[in-house]
Amino acid sequence: MNIQDYKGVFVFAQQVDNVLSGIALELVGKGKDLAKDLNTEVTAVLVGSDVKGLADELAEYGADKVIVVDDPELKEYRTEPYAHALSSVIDEFKPEIFLVGATAIGRDLGPRVSARIHTGLTADCTQLDIGDFPINPVPGKEQLHNQLLMTRPAFGGNTIATIACPDFRPQMATVRPGVMQKAPKEAGKKAVVVEFNPGFTPNDKYVEILEVVKAVSDVADIMDAKILVSGGRGVGSPENFKILEDLAEVLGGTVSCSRAVVDAGWKPKDLQVGQTGKTVRPNVYFAIGISGAIQHVAGMEEADVIIAINKDETAPIFEVADYGIVGDLNKIVPALTEKLKAELAAK
């Protein structure tokens, strides 16, 4: 491998049902920053069936170039044809950085691709920088410049590690959704579109999709919410979430929850915040009856303002809350809703 041959920042532009996932635009945004530091371009790789029309949206959010791999075999996500698509793109175009979303798709696709092309893959990154490796000079070891430094939490958020991939290309990372910011939209901006099809011949590694079962969900995506009213086991019962829903409604917010609530069957998994749920960064996060296990905190600590209500004054949630109230949520939450109604009506 001649590392000098590898140029440019590539991102996997995940789409589902021919709609770009939020992570696709987040990666384009981050890729643009990294490309600027490296004085190169950001290229989005769009894989699917009949997806070429999505190239303009990627361009408006900052992609300089869009590589489109379009084939009927790629209609629904399946590991093998998608892995073949990405590894063929890497072989052909030789990017120095390749970013994939740490979604249920990307965390399957990323490892398969990195194993196929023999490079390192850093999982679930929350920060990406261009810098030196080793970070500080070490006698007798060459310090390499312009390396991708990939930072990620491990041990359920107890530790944080920064990883480099100095000897292999591309430097690959999966990136947590909701952490990177998409760039401001530039309406009408165009990208260079390149169509590329390496050919798809089904083999034993192709699995057959017998059925696609979509979860019936009309709830708003908690990752897009500006205000989240989040409940834990302390809420007491599924019925009692009504008081959280009322509070959310007054503030124009959305209800989310902790893992305990999902495990108890009170709320669906797509409302779960935390390490095994979603990472959120709303303007205001109400943690109501949530003890604040480290796995939960990992998913919400980037919120601008955290307000915790818990009757247990030793609950760890108070260690991350900006404003912590020790008290009975059953009394405080309904009264807060009424007071806010009055305040907002007076305006």
Place this chain on the structure above:
Amino acid sequence: MKIVVCVKQVPDTKGGVKFNPDGTLDRGAMLTIMNPDDKAGLEAALRLKDQYGAEVTVVTMGLPKAEEVLREAMAMGADKGILVTDRVLGGADTWATSQTLAGAIRNLEYDLIITGRQAIDGDTAQVGPQISEHLGIPVISYAQKIQIEGDSVIVERQYDDRYHVLKAKMPCLITALAELNEPRYMTPGGIFDAYNAEITVWGRANLVDVDDSNLGLKGSPTQIAKASDKVRKGAGEKVTLDPTESVDYIVDKLKAKHVI
């Protein structure tokens, strides 16, 4: 049917985390458990054994003390335990780990390989899919239900907003979610038998079709630049007030932050 289950002995994250001077984990210094997703994978294999009849072989890579999880697996009902341990395998990232496990599994016959989705120490979810790539077999990640039909396996595969029912020809690799099932307990007889059972120990020399350049710290493409305890923003204010005062307090803060 022959099933290989990969399990990992992981530090119990409740016990605190310790590092070696080079930034890698000091695994010897921490309390350990069988990784929860792997345990669900083992349980899935044992249920297939109960239902269809199968030989279940459990493989782990780790320090010699990782033998403990193999005995636990056998006490739950696994038939064989293989420990892959060697100094030259230490410090491996997911690439080198998956190369090692694939090299060990090439010695075995298998229709199905089951791994956990991810380990609670690394949280990468990479090793299962990477093993399948090295062995050239299909992978189905995030399995929430597993059935056998003839020479195929039918799996419900979870995504964010949907699941796919997938059919793959065996041999195939599946990664299991902890939500897949409730693992059984060890039986007293099982514990007794497992204590006396023979554990197969393999080293570097037993790995098939793996180059030295793909093993251990030296064979790992990713390198640690820096590792540390996470620095968190400090706690803010904490107040104990009666409900009315609490409400006024929150409303004041929301006004100060221009939320309302």
